[in-house]
Amino acid sequence: MQITSPGFKENARVALADAGLQKALANARTGFVAKRARAVAALPEFESLREEGREIKNHVLAHLDFYLEAYARAVEASGGVVHWCETAEDARRTVVEICRSVGARTATKGKSMIAEEIGLNAHLEAAGITPVETDLGEYIIQLRREPPSHIIAPAIHLNREDWIEAFRATHRDLPADRAFPERKTLIDEARSVLRARFLAADVGITGANMLIAETGSSVIVTNEGNGDLTQTLPKVHIVIASIEKVVPTLEDACTILRLLARSATGQDFSTYTTFSTGPRREGDRDGPGQYHVILLDNGRSSMLGTGFQDMLRCIRCAACMNHCPVYGAVGGHAYGWVYPGPMGAVLTPALIGVETAGHLPNASTFCGRCESVCPMKIPLPKMMRHWREREFERHLTPSAARFGLGAWAWVAKRPWLWRLATRVGMGVLGRLGRKRGRFGALPLAGGWTGGRDMPAPEGETFQARYARLKRQGLA
Amino acid sequence: MVASEADAKARILGRIRRGLRRGPLPESVAAGLVERLRAHPRNLIPARSRLPRADQVALWRANIEREHATVADALDRAEIPRLVAAYLAQANLPPAIRIAPDPDLASLPWAERPMLAIGFGRAEAEDAVSVTPCFAAVAETGTMVFPSGPDHPTTLNLMPGTQIVVLRQSRIVGTYEDAWDLLRAERAAPWDGPTVVRFMPRTVMLVTGPSRSADIEQTIELGAHGPRRVHVILLRDELLETEPG
Numbered sequence: 014m015q016i017t018s019p020g021f022k023e024n025a026r027v028a029l030a031d032a033g034l035q036k037a038l039a040n041a042r043t044g045f046v047a048k049r050a051r052a053v054a055a056l057p058e059f060e061s062l063r064e065e066g067r068e069i070k071n072h073v074l075a076h077l078d079f080y081l082e083a084y085a086r087a088v089e090a091s092g093g094v095v096h097w098c099e100t101a102e103d104a105r106r107t108v109v110e111i112c113r114s115v116g117a118r119t120a121t122k123g124k125s126m127i128a129e130e131i132g133l134n135a136h137l138e139a140a141g142i143t144p145v146e147t148d149l150g151e152y153i154i155q156l157r158r159e160p161p162s163h164i165i166a167p168a169i170h171l172n173r174e175d176w177i178e179a180f181r182a183t184h185r186d187l188p189a190d191r192a193f194p195e196r197k198t199l200i201d202e203a204r205s206v207l208r209a210r211f212l213a214a215d216v217g218i219t220g221a222n223m224l225i226a227e228t229g230s231s232v233i234v235t236n237e238g239n240g241d242l243t244q245t246l247p248k249v250h251i252v253i254a255s256i257e258k259v260v261p262t263l264e265d266a267c268t269i270l271r272l273l274a275r276s277a278t279g280q281d282f283s284t285y286t287t288f289s290t291g292p293r294r295e296g297d298r299d300g301p302g303q304y305h306v307i308l309l310d311n312g313r314s315s316m317l318g319t320g321f322q323d324m325l326r327c328i329r330c331a332a333c334m335n336h337c338p339v340y341g342a343v344g345g346h347a348y349g350w351v352y353p354g355p356m357g358a359v360l361t362p363a364l365i366g367v368e369t370a371g372h373l374p375n376a377s378t379f380c381g382r383c384e385s386v387c388p389m390k391i392p393l394p395k396m397m398r399h400w401r402e403r404e405f406e407r408h409l410t411p412s413a414a415r416f417g418l419g420a421w422a423w424v425a426k427r428p429w430l431w432r433l434a435t436r437v438g439m440g441v442l443g444r445l446g447r448k449r450g451r452f453g454a455l456p457l458a459g460g461w462t463g464g465r466d467m468p469a470p471e472g473e474t475f476q477a478r479y480a481r482l483k484r485q486g487l488a
Numbered sequence: 489m490v491a492s493e494a495d496a497k498a499r500i501l502g503r504i505r506r507g508l509r510r511g512p513l514p515e516s517v518a519a520g521l522v523e524r525l526r527a528h529p530r531n532l533i534p535a536r537s538r539l540p541r542a543d544q545v546a547l548w549r550a551n552i553e554r555e556h557a558t559v560a561d562a563l564d565r566a567e568i569p570r571l572v573a574a575y576l577a578q579a580n581l582p583p584a585i586r587i588a589p590d591p592d593l594a595s596l597p598w599a600e601r602p603m604l605a606i607g608f609g610r611a612e613a614e615d616a617v618s619v620t621p622c623f624a625a626v627a628e629t630g631t632m633v634f635p636s637g638p639d640h641p642t643t644l645n646l647m648p649g650t651q652i653v654v655l656r657q658s659r660i661v662g663t664y665e666d667a668w669d670l671l672r673a674e675r676a677a678p679w680d681g682p683t684v685v686r687f688m689p690r691t692v693m694l695v696t697g698p699s700r701s702a703d704i705e706q707t708i709e710l711g712a713h714g715p716r717r718v719h720v721i722l723l724r725d726e727l728l729e730t731e732p733g
Binding site: 037040041044045056057058061062065069075076077078079080081082083085086087090091096097098099103107147148149150153166167168169172173176196197199200201204207208211212226227228229230236237238239241242244245246256261262263264265267268270271278281282283284285286287288289290291292293294296297298299300310314315316317318319322 | 508
């Protein structure tokens with residue numbers, strides 16, 4: 014897909030002015046947060062499970078070579094085939110080769126962020142194989158030929174009217190004047206259109222939420238059941254998974270599953286959690302005859318031993334973006350590649366380079382909500398700060414920002430000057446804004462005040478207040 | 489694996505080891521990890537399902553009903569065909585069912601319901617209703633466990649608009665871990681994999697209610713790609729000290 018991460022600032026400006034997007038985001042912002050809060054409050058052990066989840070993933074990463082080899086051996090002992098792929102190109106080529114080996118003309122797909130990461134659909138189309146997205150959210154964005162804007166709710170940027178428009182434009186064999194009185198009408202139509210595609214597909218491609226070394230199983234988690242139909246009906250099932258998805262045992266998987274749905278959708282457990290182990294067995298009446306796993310590295314092994322290793326614990330629940338004020342304001346497309354929000358701001362520079370994605374770690378207020386809700390306790394703000402430092406060190410920061418930072422540092426290193434400047438600044442702004450209590454516009458800060466008001470400062474500076482309270486024995 | 493993929497494997501493992509600043513794991517460490525796989529120790533398990541038996545069954549039921557499945561009780565297995573027919577009539581569904589080729593289900597007195605068209609096997613595109621067994625059910629979240637096999641084709645859980653599940657109450661367990669242990673105990677066979685014992689069938693589906701989607705405006709609608717309705721017939725095959733009130 015086209016990478017537009019270098020244009021993040023412009024993307025964000027456009028997103029803030031997009032009324033349809035803002036309506037959709039307003040709808041989404043409250044739902045996920047409230048549902049997660051309810052699910053977490055109902056499980057007293059949630060915090061301890063987070064600790065254990067983190068330890069399991071840290072244990073895996075410290076022994077990743079062992080667990081990958083054990084996993085691959087278990088897949089092979091179950092009759093499956095593992096394809097080790099270093100790059101996106103290797104993975105795409107391998108998928109096409111498998112499809113060609115069975116003369117495939119269409120491939121159904123379950124939702125897979127790795128497939129997005131490697132740009133699989135465009136590559137399949139170029140090879141003459143029609144990819145059919147079957148997750149409803151992925152289906153609509155495939156019809157609209159746009160990338161997902163969220164890692165678990167790919168069409169979160171759309172409203173009902175957008176669905177109706179796309180369905181009318183695509184499902185031409187249905188009566189043009191049909192009505193869509195409720196959401197269910199849309200879902201029923203998609204179900205019947207896609208059911209025919211499921212039955213006709215030669216290959217089914219899914220991602221994996223986890224891989225299990227003990228049994229050689231791949232795990233998918235869905236609510237629709239589309240992933241299950243994708244991996245059950247065609248004669249070939251291809252799993253695309255990155256190397257950090259492996260966990261040791263079914264017990265370890267259960268700990269992570271207890272965290273995943275609660276953090277993602279606020280469900281206690283998703284509707285379908287399915288463990289697939291190799292191809293159809295003797296006596297089975299359904300299931301694919303071939304089972305392939307594309308085990309993709311694509312830059313992840315190089316994150317081990319660096320300040321970004323913790324990012325490999327991520328289980329793609331999307332809690333960080335659901336709770337992020339920046340994501341909530343601009344949506345996922347502004348981030349310009351596959352992974353948006355805080356996890357994307359950390360992962361994207363590691364996968365496509367800080368030169369291209371350097372803006373993303375800057376798109377944060379460092380409010381810390383992402384880390385506080387992350388089920389794997391990934392220190393996302395700390396890692397965004399690492400990227401900012403690297404960007405600065407490599408002189409990728411624009412000169413105006415470098416000058417501003419330099420000026421700030423010069424003042425901040427001189428306490429007398431800092432105290433004077435903050436006291437004068439606060440006094441002036443406080444007096445000017447006394448009447449309204451806030452500023453709708455400020456000189457040199459038009460970009461900032463364009464989207465929000467600046468509160469007028471009140472009372473004394475932080476340092477003055479701290480000193481006073483300390484004198485009074487209150488701090 | 490073709491040669492280029494073997495090279496890719498060696499390079500990926502090499503980069504991992506360089507990142508971790510070590511070579512291949514020493515024999516003793518690797519043996520410890522193999523032992524961890526074979527022993528599969530349990531992690532922290534939420535206390536919510538550690539309950540007296542009757543309460544555990546009640547918890548399962550409350551959870552699966554909250555997830556939009558319906559539950560009917562059968563006091564005797566001979567009642568099951570009648571309960572199936574009654575459900576179809578009440579839900580206004582055609583009296584035709586595809587039954588999993590499971591010996592327990594096949595031996596039910598279906599002949600007593602002559603109006604019911606029955607077939608055994610995997611699901612086909614035109615099947616509207618399936619009847620399946622249930623290996624185990626998990627009280628913690630209401631989840632039902634469906635291992636695939638000749639007796640229980642996976643398509644029956646996915647393609648028909650309605651799935652009727654026959655669950656024996658004695659197969660309700662507290663947690664997912666309890667269900668895995670049942671599978672390990674009942675399906676173990678020698679294996680060439682890292683744990684030397686194999687028990688996983690081609691697929692195990694953990695199902696918690698009917699299919700749904702929230703992809704349109706983040707609002708949940710039932711009946712996406714899988715069943716719109718999941719109806720459980722709970723066979724009361726164990727005596728409980730105190731029935732939940």
